[in-house]
Amino acid sequence: MTSSCLFLINKLPESELILTETLDALLTFSAFDLEVSVLLLDDGVNLINATPCHTACESMFSRFMETLDFYGIEPVWVESESLASREILLNPVSHRLRLLTRQELPAWLRQYSVVLGQ
Amino acid sequence: MIGFCYSRRVSVGAKQVILTQSVGKFIHFSIKFMKYAIQVNMAPGENGVSKTAWLFIKAARNAGHEVLRVFFYHAGVENAFVSPTEFGYDLPDWSSLALTDGVELVYCTTAAERRGKWSEAALGGFKAGGLGLWVDACLRADRVIVFG
Numbered sequence: 001m002t003s004s005c006l007f008l009i010n011k012l013p014e015s016e017l018i019l020t021e022t023l024d025a026l027l028t029f030s031a032f033d034l035e036v037s038v039l040l041l042d043d044g045v046n047l048i049n050a051t052p053c054h055t056a057c058e059s060m061f062s063r064f065m066e067t068l069d070f071y072g073i074e075p076v077w078v079e080s081e082s083l084a085s086r087e088i089l090l091n092p093v094s095h096r097l098r099l100l101t102r103q104e105l106p107a108w109l110r111q112y113s114v115v116l117g118q
Numbered sequence: 119m120i121g122f123c124y125s126r127r128v129s130v131g132a133k134q135v136i137l138t139q140s141v142g143k144f145i146h147f148s149i150k151f152m153k154y155a156i157q158v159n160m161a162p163g164e165n166g167v168s169k170t171a172w173l174f175i176k177a178a179r180n181a182g183h184e185v186l187r188v189f190f191y192h193a194g195v196e197n198a199f200v201s202p203t204e205f206g207y208d209l210p211d212w213s214s215l216a217l218t219d220g221v222e223l224v225y226c227t228t229a230a231e232r233r234g235k236w237s238e239a240a241l242g243g244f245k246a247g248g249l250g251l252w253v254d255a256c257l258r259a260d261r262v263i264v265f266g
Contacts, residue, residue, distance in 0.1 A: 005256070017232060018192060021191065021192055021228075021229055021232075024228065024249060025191070025249055025252070028248075028249035028250065028252075028253055029253055029256075032250075032253050032257075034253075114256050114262050115262075116157075116256075116262065116264055117264045118264075
């Protein structure tokens, strides 16, 4: 029996529609009493980019975090090398983010029964 | 004397077939048949993802594996509405996979409605469903694969 599910976001959602549907999937899994986690990896970390040219991403991310918070899904895991290579600074909601190194990733992934790329 | 022994053993989560053949020396084969849950997130013709998924399912079934359900989500719901004969290029024939091979194809109704497909009839073999069916497939499967 599956007990935990990881949503791996490795690219910036092309539109708000895709993000909404990702949230729908995430919340459906959590409604089935599964332990749900989220990992931002590679280009997925652009979701938290708060620079002025990415205001749309910022609002998407705020909504994303608010929804996860509402359903008690936290923390959101972020791969630190992906952040560093894109020179992304964490925004004010960063206290709800946990960093993970690329080295830790393989062992950390093993705890999940299902890993879903979005 | 050439002997052939075939035994079928069902283990937790997956069927396991053990073939034991004796031709002078013992050769032991162990094939584990998997149950797959497949999600398709790309529209037909988009990067060839949908075709790759279709080919994977055909190959998995030919190898004796079971595909519990194919769930079409995001832009993947377009697969339920685009007939392979409508376009000049090579598109996967999902309907035949359902109607001939008995693979369960489910498209997400909400994702389809968001793309203006609420009034169109889906192709033969496709069923309308919700994310609950995808969760159910993930819980029952040995392997979960997302295309796109």
